[in-house]
Amino acid sequence: MRTLLDLVVPVDCAGCGRPDLRWCIDCHAALAGPPVRVWPRGAPGISCWTLGSYAGPARRAVLAAKERGRRDLAEPLGVALAAGLAVLRTAGRPLVLVPAPSRAVAARRRGGDPVLRSARVAARCLPDCWVLPILRMGHGVRDSVGLTPAERARNLRGRVVSVPVRSSGREILQSAEIIVVDDVVTTGATVHESVCALVRAGLHACGVLVTCAA
């Protein structure tokens, strides 16, 4: 069956192009270290960690999931995220993952939101962990490609919004630690606005974990 499927959809490692497997052991190792603290300029005062830099296998995998519809990468990227979260979380407290939002148009074009998908995999790997996808891009947000850091910040300012949390979710949140997750941080504008939107909703994120940082 595997061979038959390979004839239809050839799979190669999204990190390095090695044939016949979607994610190889070397690329797995590239994201397996403990999270590294980063200080994106556009996100002052927010504790931000990354699994890797925006280069090599991590960058290629994130782009493949985002731009080329490689849904199968949710599994290895989610597992890597879970390993990082296991290091960052406080023992004994529930953990709530809030995926940073992407533009609805962009998410539809790529067949769903790869950040949400990886977050769900990560939550499945960890005890006492939930995903709370409550953040949305508001109206009027343009594609950020080609924008300067200042333009990106202006494009997003006040435009990440949250949807109401159901009462069952509220209960978990009272004792939980909240971490915002995203695939890549560049200027920090998205994570900054995400954390601000949570504050407006009365929720305090204790940090941000991304797959790679530019």
Ligand SMILES: [Zn+2]
């Ligand atoms: Zn590889």
